[in-house]
Amino acid sequence: xxxxxxxxxxxxxxxxxxxxxxxxxxxxxxxxxxxxxxxxxxxxxxxxxxxxxxxxxxxxxxxxxxxxxxxxxxxxxxxxxxxxxxxxxxxxxxxxxxxxxxxxxxxxxxxxxxxxxxxxxxxxxxxxxxxxxxxxxxxxxxxxxxxxxxxxxxxxxxxxxxxxxxxxxxxxxxxxxxxxxxxxxxxxxxxxxxxxxxxxxxxxxxxxxxxxxxxxxxxxxxxxxxxxxxxxxxxxxxxxxxxxxxxxxxxxxxxxxxxxxxxxxxxxxxxxxxxxxxxxxxxxxxxxxxxxxxxxxxxxxxxxxxxxxxxxxxxxxxxxxxxxxxxxxxxxxxxxxxxxxxxxxxxxxxxxxxxxxxxxxxxxxxxxxxxxxx
Numbered sequence: 001x002x003x004x005x006x007x008x009x010x011x012x013x014x015x016x017x018x019x020x021x022x023x024x025x026x027x028x029x030x031x032x033x034x035x036x037x038x039x040x041x042x043x044x045x046x047x048x049x050x051x052x053x054x055x056x057x058x059x060x061x062x063x064x065x066x067x068x069x070x071x072x073x074x075x076x077x078x079x080x081x082x083x084x085x086x087x088x089x090x091x092x093x094x095x096x097x098x099x100x101x102x103x104x105x106x107x108x109x110x111x112x113x114x115x116x117x118x119x120x121x122x123x124x125x126x127x128x129x130x131x132x133x134x135x136x137x138x139x140x141x142x143x144x145x146x147x148x149x150x151x152x153x154x155x156x157x158x159x160x161x162x163x164x165x166x167x168x169x170x171x172x173x174x175x176x177x178x179x180x181x182x183x184x185x186x187x188x189x190x191x192x193x194x195x196x197x198x199x200x201x202x203x204x205x206x207x208x209x210x211x212x213x214x215x216x217x218x219x220x221x222x223x224x225x226x227x228x229x230x231x232x233x234x235x236x237x238x239x240x241x242x243x244x245x246x247x248x249x250x251x252x253x254x255x256x257x258x259x260x261x262x263x264x265x266x267x268x269x270x271x272x273x274x275x276x277x278x279x280x281x282x283x284x285x286x287x288x289x290x291x292x293x294x295x296x297x298x299x300x301x302x303x304x305x306x307x308x309x310x311x312x313x314x315x316x317x318x319x320x321x322x323x324x325x326x327x328x329x330x331x332x333x334x335x336x337x338x339x340x341x342x343x344x345x346x347x348x349x350x351x352x353x354x355x356x357x358x359x360x361x362x363x364x365x366x367x368x369x370x371x372x373x374x
Contacts, residue, residue, distance in 0.1 A: 001013075001014045001016075001181075001183050001190070001192060002014065003185055012185065014183035014184065014185045014190060015183060015184050015185065016181060016182075016183055017182045017183060017184050018080075018081045018155060018182070019080040019081055019155060019180075019182055020080060020081050022182055022184070022189065024080070024182070025080070026063075026078055026079065026080050027051070027063075030078045030080060030153065030180065031050065031063055031064060031078050033191070034047075034064060034076065034078065034153065035047050035050055035064060038066060040191075040193050041076075041151060041153070041176075041178060041193065041195075042195060043068065044068070044069050044130075045066040045067065045068055045074060046066055046067045046068075046126075046127075046130045047064055047065070047066050047113070048065055048066060048067055048106065048109055048110040048113055049064070049065040049109050049110065049112070049113045050063070050064055050065075050113070050117070051063070052064075052065045052109065054109065055097040058097075060090075060093070060094070060097075062075055062076075062077065062091075062094040063076055063077050063078045064076035064078070065098070065109070067106075067127075067130070067141065068149065069130075069131070070146060071131075071139065071140050071141045071142065071143065071146050072142065072146040072147065072148065072149055073095075073098050073101065073106070073141075073142050073146075073148045073149070074148070074149045074150075074151060075091055075094045075095050075098065075148060075149070075150050075151070076151045076153065077090065077091050077094075077150070077151070077152050077153070078152075078153045078154070079152070079153070079154035079155075080154070080155060081154075081155045081156060082154065082155070082156050082158065083152065083154045083156065083157050083158055083161045084158075085158065085160065085161075087152060087154075087161060088161055088164045088165065088168075091150045091152065091175075092150070095148040095149075095150055098142070098148055099142070099148055101142050102142070103139070103140070103141045103142065106141045106142060107123050107124065107127070107141075108123075110123040110126070110127070111123040114126065124136045127139055129323075129324070133259075134258065135258060135276035135277055135278065137276075137277050137278070138226060138258070138276070138277070147172075147173075147174065149174045149175075149176075150173070150174070150175045150176070151175075151176045151177075151178065152165070152175070152176070152177045152178065153178045153180050153193070154177075154178075154179070154180065155179065155180055155181060155182075156179075157177055157179070157196070157197075161177075162177065162196075162197060165177055165197050166197065166198075169197070169198060175197070176195060176197065176198070177195070177196050177197035178193050178194065178195050178196070179193070179194045179196050180192070180193050181193075181194075226338070227256035229338055229340075230254075230255065230256050230257065230258065230275075231254050231255070231256055232254075232340075233275065233337075233343065234254035234255055234260055234273075235254045236343060236347060237260075237273065237347050237350060237351070238252060238253075238254060238260075240347050240348070240351050241351060241354070244351055244354075244355055245355060246351075246354055246355045246358050248262040248263070248264075248271055248354070248358060249262045249354075258274060258275060258276050259272050259273065259274045260272065260273045261273075261285070264284070264358075264361070264362075264365055265365065265366065265369065266297075266365050266366075266368070266369040266372075267288060268286065268287050268288030268289060268294075269284060269285070269286050269287075269288065269297060269365060270284070270285060271283075271284060271354065271357060271358060271361075272284070272285055273350055273354065274330075274332075275335075275337045275346070275350070276337050277336065277337050277338050278334060278335075278336075278337065279332050279333065279334050279335060279337065280332065280333060280335045280337060280346050280349060280350055281330050281331060281332030281333070281353075282330065282331055282332075282350060282353040282354045282357050283328055283329060283330035283331070283332075283357075284328070284329045284330075284357070284361060285326060285327075285328050286298055286326055286327040286328065286329075287325060287326035287327075289325075290325075291325045293372075294325060294326055294327050295320065295327060296372075297327070297368055297372075298318075298320055298327035298329075300364075300368045300371075301329065301361070301364055301365075301368070302318060304364050305318065308360045308361065308364065309360075311356075311359065311360040312331070312356050312357065312359075312360040313356060314331060316329055316330065316331050317329070317330045317331065317332070329361075331353050331357065333349055335349075
């Protein structure tokens, strides 16, 4: 690995080191780095526990326990300069122990982690954020179709470990091996993490083949009930919107998602319907790809808050979403959204609210958009 010196138009070689000679330890260093920045493993992971030992009749503990975007549990085992001989067997044991964890148990494990390390944030809210705002009741964790995954991180992998990992991959056990290498240049230290098994290209091919197989097997009979409900609800709502003075959703098709969006005339600032088991709402979701730009749009609208809310006819909920890139302005009401008998109340509520939302924000958004373009 080399450091580029742009001023001198040259490169300088970094010195490859071992964790041991640099004085780094497995738990207090490598494990903490991954826990604080799991994206270093090239994927979106949510760390839900460290040194997890919640297994019956054993004192064994795994290094890091995480969730991926599919709701599958991910066992992460870290070794420093060498994997040792037994890491595969160790991880398989942990995966088998975790296979029986229920959604409620996982949430309790995560809440315990948040209480210890993150000032007691609410686990349900954090999970909802991780799963892109999905309603808590709809989040499926460690289900029957979600096999546990295993990730190894080490500076060096013995041949018996790589051989066993490749054999397990060929038998549909999802394992990834990441080579972690420290480097130094003077007093500066660097860390390089490479996925070596399977290679990124091979993994993408394998995932693509698996997804294709699942798609071919997919039928309406296996579609989850909530997807069918959503499709029916959006169909009815769109039929109602076709009679409305609001033409935003003309040409929009029903979806199985819990949201339905239409353009406002400003890039990255759509008008959206959202409904779930517990509520229905209309919103403006501001995400132009840049946090500062999003906050500029939000703040510009917020300066007109009183005028906008008078025209809308009700107070709105203004959410800057400090921990996220996006911002949101919404109006919502509690409904039992999956009860079709309630739809006769929900649909008029959503239609009327969207009409008022468009009317209240149309001119302010146009003015802000003009300023941004100029």
